[in-house]
Amino acid sequence: MIKNSAIEAAAYEIMARAAIEIPEDYKTGLRGMLDGEKGELSHFVLEAMLDNYDAAEEDRRPMCADTGVPRYYVKAGNDAHIEGGFIGLETALRRATARATQDVPLRPNRVHPLSRQDNNNNVGINAPEIDYAFEPDADWVDITTVHKGGLFGSDYRMLFPGDGIDGIKRFFLDVMYEFGRRGLACQPAIVGIGLGGSKDVTMTLGKQAACLRVVGDANPDPQVAALERELMDMGNAIGMGPMGYVGNSMVVDCHIEVGYTHTGGMPMSVHTFCLSSRRAVARLHKDGSVEYRTDPKWFTPYMRRESVEWSMAEAALAAG
Ligand code: SF4
Known part of the structure; x- marks a missing residue:
């Protein structure tokens, strides 16, 4: 039996870890961008970002003053x-959020949209969001928290099959240019793209692609993976670098997740997970033990299943 007290303690811990410790995969991606960054000011900004990550960890203080909107992704067997x-x-998750807001501290960002009532704890109606997924043959619970920043770092467009790959690229470039020009999210960002599904699913897939996959990860479908690489290169070639300065370091990685969609449409969403790419994960086992990590391992073969029946052995065969 996984105790509520253990869930609350683990959720409190990952709230603090996410706010303070930027995941190593993101930092490695940023260090890799240093060599290729041609803009002098952009190079300096990248170095300052890396220094800030170290300072946050040394002082045990949040990496960014803006907590964004903390939320949870729960996966269970x-x-x-x-x-x-x-x-x-x-x-337990709501209690942990309230305690972490006071103790870490996190900025109490969540308010009622009309009255602007702030409970000063990041908890309220439909906040924090909790999304669920499932995994076969599992006796554990994974709890991932993501503190997604960037009030405006998402966009959506209903494309049509005739728009093809060119339409996808055009929307991607439109979004990246506007995000950079108007300062809608601090770059370099992990860009997540949702392709297909219905409108709400497209938005969900794009956000999960940005927040729940690590830098350096590729979609297992070779066609999708090739498009990920191409869009990342395009995003880094529009002339903007970190924080919108002139440069070529805007996209630290690009992740695409697809969903089967209506035959007449090709909905697409674009989301950016900003330079404070805050995520932390706890796996709770029934013996009371807890393991912490930064890779959510959200998009498993089961999550991307295509067939009517699910079989781990068939998935392994298909993957070679
Ligand atoms: S976009 Fe990210 S780094 Fe920029 S202010 Fe918001 S939370 Fe902080």
Whole structure:
């Protein structure tokens, strides 16, 4: 049985880790951009960002004053038994969010959209969001928190099949140019793209692609992976570098996730996970042990399954 107290303690811990410790994969990606950055000022800004990551960890203070909007992604298997079920889990996550807001501290960003009521704890109606997914043959619960910043770092367009790959590239460039020009998200960013599904699913897939995959990761579909690389190179060739300065370091990685869609459409979303790419994960086992990591491992073969039936052995065969 996974205890509510263990869930609350782990969620509190990952809230602090996410705010303070930028994941190593993102930092490695940023260091890799230093050599290729031609703009003198942009080069200086990249170095300052890396210094800031170190300073945040040394001082145990949040990397950015803007907490963004903390949220959770929960993945569980059928054999995970949670005290109080998922109601118990949600209660623990809300309590952890409130405590972490006070203690870390996190900026209490969440307000009622009309009254602007702020409970000063990042908890309110539909906040923090909790998304769920499942995994076969698992007796654990994975809890990932993401503090996504960038109020405006998302966009959507309904493309049509006739727009093809050129239409995808055009929308991507339109978005990246506007985000950079208007300062809508601090770059370099992990860019997540949702392609297909219905409108809400497109938005969800794009956000998950940005926030729940690590820098250096590629989609297992070779056609999708090739498009990821091409869009990343295009994003770094529009003339903007970190924080919109002249340069060529805007996209630290590009991730695409697809969903089957209506035959008449090709919806697409673009999301940026900013230079404070804050994510942390805890896996809770039924024996009470907890493992911490920064890779959510969200998009498993089961999550990307295509067939009617699911079989781990078939998935392994298909993957070669
Ligand atoms: S976009 Fe990211 S780095 Fe920039 S202010 Fe917002 S949270 Fe901070």
